[in-house]
Amino acid sequence: MIRPQDYATEGAVHLNGNSLGPPLRTLAGELERFVSExxxxxxxxxxxxxxxxxxxxxxxxKLAALLGAAPGQIVVAGETTSSTLFNVLVAAxxxxxxxxxxxxxxxxxxxxxxxxxxxxxxxxxxxxxxxRSGFDLFLRERGNEVAxxxxxxxxxxxxxxxxxxxTTALCHEYGALSVWDLSHAAGVLPVDLDDNRVDLAIGxxxxxxxxxxxxxxxTYVPERLQSRIDFPxxxxxxxxxxxxxxxxxxxxxxxxxxxxxxPPVLGLVGLNHALDPLVEVGIDELRRRxxxxxxxxxxxxxxxxxxxxxxxASPKDPDRRGGHLALRIPxxxxxxxxxxxxxxxxxxxxxxxxxxxxxxxxxTEEQLRRAVEALCExxxxxx
Amino acid sequence: MIRPQDYATEGAVHLNGNSLGPPLRTLAGELERFVSExxxxxxxxxxxxxxxxxxxxxxxxKLAALLGAAPGQIVVAGETTSSTLFNVLVAAxxxxxxxxxxxxxxxxxxxxxxxxxxxxxxxxxxxxxxxRSGFDLFLRERGNEVAxxxxxxxxxxxxxxxxxxxTTALCHEYGALSVWDLSHAAGVLPVDLDDNRVDLAIGxxxxxxxxxxxxxxxTYVPERLQSRIDFPxxxxxxxxxxxxxxxxxxxxxxxxxxxxxxPPVLGLVGLNHALDPLVEVGIDELRRRxxxxxxxxxxxxxxxxxxxxxxxASPKDPDRRGGHLALRIPxxxxxxxxxxxxxxxxxxxxxxxxxxxxxxxxxTEEQLRRAVEALCExxxxxx
Numbered sequence: 170m171i172r173p174q175d176y177a178t179e180g181a182v183h184l185n186g187n188s189l190g191p192p193l194r195t196l197a198g199e200l201e202r203f204v205s206e207x208x209x210x211x212x213x214x215x216x217x218x219x220x221x222x223x224x225x226x227x228x229x230x231k232l233a234a235l236l237g238a239a240p241g242q243i244v245v246a247g248e249t250t251s252s253t254l255f256n257v258l259v260a261a262x263x264x265x266x267x268x269x270x271x272x273x274x275x276x277x278x279x280x281x282x283x284x285x286x287x288x289x290x291x292x293x294x295x296x297x298x299x300x301r302s303g304f305d306l307f308l309r310e311r312g313n314e315v316a317x318x319x320x321x322x323x324x325x326x327x328x329x330x331x332x333x334x335x336t337t338a339l340c341h342e343y344g345a346l347s348v349w350d351l352s353h354a355a356g357v358l359p360v361d362l363d364d365n366r367v368d369l370a371i372g373x374x375x376x377x378x379x380x381x382x383x384x385x386x387x388t389y390v391p392e393r394l395q396s397r398i399d400f401p402x403x404x405x406x407x408x409x410x411x412x413x414x415x416x417x418x419x420x421x422x423x424x425x426x427x428x429x430x431x432p433p434v435l436g437l438v439g440l441n442h443a444l445d446p447l448v449e450v451g452i453d454e455l456r457r458r459x460x461x462x463x464x465x466x467x468x469x470x471x472x473x474x475x476x477x478x479x480x481x482a483s484p485k486d487p488d489r490r491g492g493h494l495a496l497r498i499p500x501x502x503x504x505x506x507x508x509x510x511x512x513x514x515x516x517x518x519x520x521x522x523x524x525x526x527x528x529x530x531x532x533t534e535e536q537l538r539r540a541v542e543a544l545c546e547x548x549x550x551x552x
Numbered sequence: 553m554i555r556p557q558d559y560a561t562e563g564a565v566h567l568n569g570n571s572l573g574p575p576l577r578t579l580a581g582e583l584e585r586f587v588s589e590x591x592x593x594x595x596x597x598x599x600x601x602x603x604x605x606x607x608x609x610x611x612x613x614k615l616a617a618l619l620g621a622a623p624g625q626i627v628v629a630g631e632t633t634s635s636t637l638f639n640v641l642v643a644a645x646x647x648x649x650x651x652x653x654x655x656x657x658x659x660x661x662x663x664x665x666x667x668x669x670x671x672x673x674x675x676x677x678x679x680x681x682x683x684r685s686g687f688d689l690f691l692r693e694r695g696n697e698v699a700x701x702x703x704x705x706x707x708x709x710x711x712x713x714x715x716x717x718x719t720t721a722l723c724h725e726y727g728a729l730s731v732w733d734l735s736h737a738a739g740v741l742p743v744d745l746d747d748n749r750v751d752l753a754i755g756x757x758x759x760x761x762x763x764x765x766x767x768x769x770x771t772y773v774p775e776r777l778q779s780r781i782d783f784p785x786x787x788x789x790x791x792x793x794x795x796x797x798x799x800x801x802x803x804x805x806x807x808x809x810x811x812x813x814x815p816p817v818l819g820l821v822g823l824n825h826a827l828d829p830l831v832e833v834g835i836d837e838l839r840r841r842x843x844x845x846x847x848x849x850x851x852x853x854x855x856x857x858x859x860x861x862x863x864x865a866s867p868k869d870p871d872r873r874g875g876h877l878a879l880r881i882p883x884x885x886x887x888x889x890x891x892x893x894x895x896x897x898x899x900x901x902x903x904x905x906x907x908x909x910x911x912x913x914x915x916t917e918e919q920l921r922r923a924v925e926a927l928c929e930x931x932x933x934x935x
Contacts, residue, residue, distance in 0.1 A: 177587075177588065177592035178592075179592050179593050181595070183595070185595065185596055188596050189591075189595060189596045191591075191592055191595070192587050192591050192592055196587050197583065197584040197587045197588055200580065200583045200584070200587070200818075201580040201583070201584065204560075204575050204579050204580045204583070204764075205560065205580055208572075208574075208575050208764060208765065209560035209561075209562050209574055209575055210562055212564070212566070212568065212572060212574070212897050213568055213571050213572045213765075213897065213899065214892065215765065216765065221765055221766075246632070247632050247766060248631050248632060248635050248813075249629070249630050249631060249787060249812050249813025249814055249815065249816070250787075250813045250814060251785060251786075251787025251788065251789075251812050251813030251814075252631050252635050252639075252785050252787065252812050252813055253813075255784065255785055256635075259674070275799070278788075279788055279791075279797045279798060279799060280787045280788035280813060282799050282800070282801075283786045283787065283788060283791070283800075283801035284785075284786065284787065286786075286800070286801060287784050287785070287786045287801070288784075291642070291674055291675075291784055292674075298799065373814070375814075381587075381591060381817065381818055382591065382596075382598065382599065382604055382814070382816075382817035382818075383604075383630060383813075383814040383815045383816040383817045383818075383820075384816060384818070385816055386813075401638065401670050401671075401674055402634060402635050402638055402667075402670070403634075403666045403667065403669075403670045404632060404633075404634025404635065404663045404666065404667065405634065405661075405662055405663035405666060406634075408662075408666070414662045414901075415662060416658070416662060416665050416681065417665070417666075417669070418665075418666035418669060418670070429632050429634050429635050430631075430632025430633045430634030430635055430636075430663060430766075430769075431632055431633060431634075431756070431758075431765070431766045432632065432766045433632070433765075433766040433767060433768055433816060433819040434764065434765035434766045435583075435764055435765075435766075435767070435818050435819045435822045436816040436818045436819045437766075439818045509597065514595050514596065516596065518797075
């Protein structure tokens with residue numbers, strides 16, 4: 170069941186769930202339990218007795234339910250999203266040792282471009298950065314040079330979707346690995362990783378997943394690749410027998426191989442807690458409700474200021490959008506600040522893009538009416 | 553001032569500060585403030601208004617005070633210790649492009665060996681793993697082949713120290729970089745990074761630093777190397793102008809260059825809070841008190857069971873030990889379990905090593921008398 174009252178929204182309207190979103194009201198209590206009942210009482214034995222050692226897998230299996238993956242294929246090693254992508258891209262290139270190209274969408278979040286460049290440089294490959302249609306074209310024309318193709322199912326600026334199934338099929342037609350950054354999709358859009366035969370995927374623990382600022386990232390490795398994949402961040406938690414303290418590394422079987430160093434339990438506890446309501450509601454209902462909220466917002470805006478609604482920088486068809494949409498509004502940063510003063514959280518990409526996200530668990534129609542009113546007044550005031 | 557009562561020891565004796573240690577009583581409240589007053593209220597603006605964006609540097613400068621570094625040379629990017637070492641070792645090798653060897657002490661914590669192997673393999677170097685004296689000998693005989701030499705100031709098993717100054721000077725004599733894993737020293741032993749002319753260092757945020765299970769790791773890069781160092785984990789938080797969202801990576805000036813992806817704020821808040829009492833007391837007093845506690849323990853044990861005290865697997869001279877010591881005790885794991893039942897937390901390394909750490913802020917003489925009594929009875933009971 171969707172219960173917006175479970176979130177500590179502090180009376181504000183949170184339309185930036187594509188970035189952070191509010192915490193659950195129960196989070197502080199959960200952290201208190203971790204500190205006082207687990208860490209303080211059971212000390213280092215908490216790794217076993219309180220399941221800390223398994224948290225990367227426990228969380229991974231919750232995510233699996235949201236991402237269309239069978240259990241045992243997702244893990245939260247405890248790194249940032251950037252380093253997690255690094256780990257996955259090096260491993261992807263190693264699975265295709267003779268292919269010179271790491272293909273990546275130009276619309277990727279910038280850190281993905283930086284990491285792809287870094288990996289290409291380390292491994293003597295080269296990155297090819299192509300805009301949406303160019304990306305597909307490159308695969309069709311020179312796909313047999315591509316080791317891995319990196320894309321996102323939701324454009325972080327416009328919310329425009331890229332279909333995972335056809336893109337992955339295209340990659341496979343040419344023997345390339347299909348790698349996805351799910352950060353802007355996880356928790357709001359079904360991605361059907363198993364059914365789509367995705368090769369590798371990563372994503373952050375914040376945004377719609379709600380794990381809080383900088384919550385640790387996840388890694389998806391399908392069972393069919395787990396015995397062959399070869400990660401560079403080979404920390405002891407990814408060892409087959411970590412407590413034997415062997416001087417040489419033997420990768421663990423299964424998804425544990427994607428683990429790295431000792432995981433940051435505090436961050437994991439936060440992320441683990443955030444996922445429960447998402448899993449309870451289920452990804453199909455999360456998607457349905459998010460789409461409904463987005464259309465409601467646009468409908469209200471059209472009634473109040475059709476000219477603003479016409480500035481949609483995202484697909485009109487809600488099926489072709491992820492959980493957020495973008496409007497072209499001059500002086501976007503000022504509009505964001507004015508709205509924040511009125512308790513409406515959106516985000517701006519200078520010079521003229523504002524983004525509004527329709528996170529299904531804590532946004533309501535009443536809030537959207539407030540947001541439309543505030544947005545119209547802000548635009549009028551800023552002019 | 554040292555106030556053991558500030559720690560949530562739950563009546564137990566915490567002699568495993570070399571591993572985890574107890575939380576501060578104020579931690580749960582601090583986390584509650586972060587969740588309710590910062591995240592819930594100021595939302596994404598917390599990155600600026602609550603200093604989240606600066607936390608990696610804020611914490612870094614607190615650590616600098618403990619590690620003998622001038623401000624602006626340490627950062628907590630938010631990765632695990634293993635990945636942080638990976639980042640630093642790739643960068644170290646890049647600073648010495650023509651040298652084939654990555655030298656590492658055989659006594660290193662295993663994850664350091666795995667990461668060194670991984671880096672060597674990626675960069676076409678080779679690891680040379682040498683035991684303590686062999687390490688120095690290799691430097692003297694073939695030091696001009698060594699890109700970087702990785703060691704720890706405190707042996708994680710025995711507590712035996714390796715002097716940072718002479719080792720670093722030896723590295724420099726042959727043009728090798730001196731890289732240190734400070735995990736078992738930070739917060740209990742002065743390491744004088746600047747004075748010792750250390751080239752690069754990393755360490756975990758738990759153990760004596762008290763950041764809690766898996767707390768994020770730190771990176772030290774002295775000012776003289778900051779403009780030349782070239783890290784592979786080039787996430788957007790290490791970009792010179794991260795919010796410009798440029799498609800290409802330009803490394804930030806200064807220590808910010810060692811940042812990676814979006815940092816995990818929850819974990820950083822925990823670590824930041826843990827450091828305050830350490831900084832307040834100061835590293836010299838922390839060291840003095842830890843040594844005093846260790847000698848007190850050994851004195852008590854010698855009186856009660858001189859045969860057990862004679863099983864010291866660490867240097868007798870307290871100046872040659874870090875914050876912990878090891879005893880050779882058969883069935884070490886059983887002894888650990890029996891002691892835990894009696895509220896005395898130590899740790900065992902099978903088959904026959906137990907380790908006891910003298911963390912200066914929450915261990916007391918009264919507790920050590922209890923620990924000696926419990927240890928003697930446990931050894932007698934286990935036999």
